[in-house]
Amino acid sequence: MSNKSKKSNIRKKKNRIKSIAFLAPSGLGVLTFFVVPFMVIIYYSLLDNPIKKNFVGIDNFVSLITNSAFQSAAFNTLIFSLIAVPSAVILSLLLAMLLDCKLPFRSQLRTVFLSPLMVPVASVILVWQVMFDMNGALNQVTSMFGATPIDWLDSDYNQLIVLTLFLWKNLGYNMILFMAGLGNIPSDLIEVARIEGAGSWKIFWKIKFRYLSPTLFFVAILSLINSFKIFREVYLLTGGYPYGNIYYMQHFMNNQFEKLDYQKLSTAAVIMSIVMVIIIGILFLVENKFGKEVEE
């Protein structure tokens, strides 16, 4: 071996040690608190119970999937995410495009739309209660039009109420992401298209939409994750056992934690993580395809 390559080899080794030293605190923490226990959870999900440790294969998965509480929690969460993610993506894109039109008071409007992000959920929960209660403000308004008062959180509209709370909290964050995405579109490209006689509609679909596709993808994932956090609002409004169709996954998990049913907990966590990985993987593939088309 020549002297030079020996030197570079030593240097490589040194670099490796240094890089590991910087990563170590975080890496060890992640391994200890997330990765290793997650492996243990996979192991638990295959056992009959943590003391006897009999291997039961997929029995836990079968019994969890046929469990009616789990079914309704999974179903409600799924439905909510299916409604919440597209509405969050579309509405925040519209907001961003509206603010992109050089409106007056643009920066003040941005501040206002972003403000719910910084307001703790717990602080405004009083206002939501006053609004949606049986004796609340919303019923006073609807009764002026002759409707009979209802308990909004125990009605067919409760998913809609929860959706409103979700959008209120999350639109601002998404809007900022879209505004950044819109800012990245080269303006001369749009200029050229306009000179060549393309209409606004065509410019939007053929140019802006293509350039926005990475942002679109990210906002979709983010909204999906945030849609699982809607538990906070629902819990603070209605407690641990809410009315039928707003009983979400986190409610189910909470109730299993109370009983400390390790089998159900770990099996549910494993199922959730698999579903998440599949959904994110699909979104990744779709985005990759779109992204390539832009480059071509």
Place this chain on the structure above:
Amino acid sequence: MRRKKMVFRIFGTLIAVFFAVIFIYPTVVTLADSFMSTTEIHANYGKVFEKKEHKEYWEYDSKDTTYKNDKVFIRIKPNKVTLSQYAKVLFLSPEYLFKFWNSVKLTLPILIFQILVALGASYSFARFSGRLKELMFFLYIILMLMPYQVTLVPNYIVADWMGTVGTYWSIILPGVFSPFSVFILTKYMRRIPSSYTEAAQIDGAGEWQIFTKIYAPLCKGTIVSVALLVFIDYWNMVEQPLIMLSDQDMHPLSVFLSKINEGEVGLAFAVASIYMIPCILLFLYCEDYLVEGITYSGGLKG
């Protein structure tokens, strides 16, 4: 053509303003109503919280509960502006301040140590490359995308092994190692040109010096942005305390505030306002940092 544009702009502004009013309304109502007297709160909203009220607190103050409006409408303007709600929170019901302090005790350590730990990790990810590094970074991204329903179970199991269930450690430790700030800081650090470090190396600077003298100072703005996002996330925490802390006295105000409604409605708006004032001040002073942080969080490939 010009006229059409004008109409569009006016129309767009109207829509935007309409939504803006809706967005800011709950916050303004909460802040404004905190200056109402307890009597007025009861008159306005008593009907809503009627069934949940536990009487014993009000017995000595019974005239407050005598009058309730039949109709509940949300009012923004207090009849008489008074600080009596705040006075009551401060002098008569210190338990809310204890809960506020609990929130501080949970949020601050997570905030400080998560960013310190993340700085090292992002420096490693940004400065050095390698198969293992790429794999680790990918793992961090996956972890960042996992909802609480997944991560809380491993967190609980570790807390159980360490015997920390029921203490703040069970929430603080996983919080410190949460990968979110690593992700954003790495994305920023990767943009720092390598010529900076090369110049420093020629002058004889070691890794530690490059880290503390070049990278960390350059990240100042991003650190503020990340800190804001981390702060609001943990200030808002509901899931973790519910699972980890069975002792309700240890709960942060974010969980406890929902229980307030069962009783002392008369001072709830003041407590809610006290809880959000730090957030609002941070927001108003650091909005640009926040926007920058959000922008940096966008895009997983960075």
